[in-house]
Amino acid sequence: MKPRDHHRSIIGIDVGATKIAAGLVDLASGNVRSLTRIPTRRQAAPHDIVADIADIAAAVLETTAGDVLGPMAVGIAVPELVDISGQVRSAWNFPLPDLVATLTERTRLPGRVESDVRAAAFAEARFGAGQDCANFAYFSLGSGTSYTLCLNGRPYTGAHGFAIHFASSALAVPTADRRTLSIATPEDFASGLGMERLWAERGGRPLPDGVQTLETLAASGDARARGVIEDAASIAGRLIAQGVNMLDPEKIVLGGGLGCSDGLYRHRLEEHIRANIWEHSCAGLPIVMAGLGEHSGIIGAALSARAAI
Known part of the structure; x- marks a missing residue:
């Protein structure tokens, strides 16, 4: 400057x-x-x-x-x-x-x-939750999902500027009977819009306040709402943990409406992140909310x- x-x-x-x-x-x-x-x-x-x-x-x-x-x-x-x-x-x-x-x-x-x-x-690297470390992974979880790795105070762009994806490509795993593959795009289930679609596909009524309504229903004991949140948090948490396994950051900073929420989704998300980090000595790394709103x-x-x- x-x-x-x-x-x-x-x-x-x-x-x-x-x-x-x-x-x-x-x-x-x-x-x-x-x-x-x-x-x-x-x-x-x-x-x-x-x-x-x-x-x-x-x-x-x-x-x-x-x-x-x-x-x-x-x-x-x-x-x-x-x-x-x-x-x-x-x-x-x-x-x-x-x-x-x-x-x-x-x-x-x-x-x-x-x-x-x-x-x-x-x-966040310059003025927020990432200013005290040399590298961190920023995950934005909201209507959609995306991420950025920050190194020495600057976001890493990749060779062409497209290093922001972590849940938008289709993944394939064998079905339970191992006879074929199940192919799905994680963002279609783990994002805010994906959670709303999954709720509707499981027979849920329209959500006046989107995911916040899901959190309210889950808190009141609605098993279907809790299931949608649990599944979304499991998918996103495991993917973020895979990012940690690949990038080995000092810290995870969560942004977006879901990343900065404080209900069941946020609680279960962190549990799944920590449970799926391969190196146990890294499982306690800081997971913090973005500080600049x-x-x-x-x-x-x-x-x-x-x-x-």
Whole structure:
């Protein structure tokens, strides 16, 4: 970071499946001001979603009109694959055509896009739960699942920028009678959306508050709700343990709505992680919740933009 950077800020934007949040991030402290939120219009045309992102960036920029030094750039965290050049390479949630060009035209600032899980991990490494260790594995567990390995304060991108998967590929294991293979994608059962689908497939009624309703039902003694949560936590916990076996991190940091929950899912998740770490001396490694809450994506987007300037 250059000497003058501690006087500068960057607009950070976190684009999620349900909301878009933005704020002005102080590069030295990670503090966020001018926090602004709007709903994500997932069913809108792609260019309209991009226009919403540009609108929220402009709204934050307007709050800096009286500042001696304005923001240096705009950073955007998106729930998609982003390559090492900052290009969005997937459209799992919604396409984002001409995103950086539209933001630059609207704000007159350079822009940089980053994968949301990598941005959040970067923020936790600099200002949150990962700042006291040389390496940690950040797992985001929410509507979907993803991960990032952080080394010496920076997220590891992989050769192309795609090192964020741990539950999205189909796995195959023999069936109980060993006559054939059972093939399934873990994220389809272990994520928040996967749990809701599994609940419905097992005959459950609609869930007004999603997974939180499942937790409430399980706490009241509903065996079906408890079974869905137990199965999801078992799948995710075993996969995270496999990540520990492969990466040998100092610490696990859990983010996302499920990762930062405090009910049955979180309790059973940790049990399955620790039970499936091969080296017993590592089974007691710290497993902590992300420390920056909803600010992590905003802060990480800003840090990613600064690193790319």
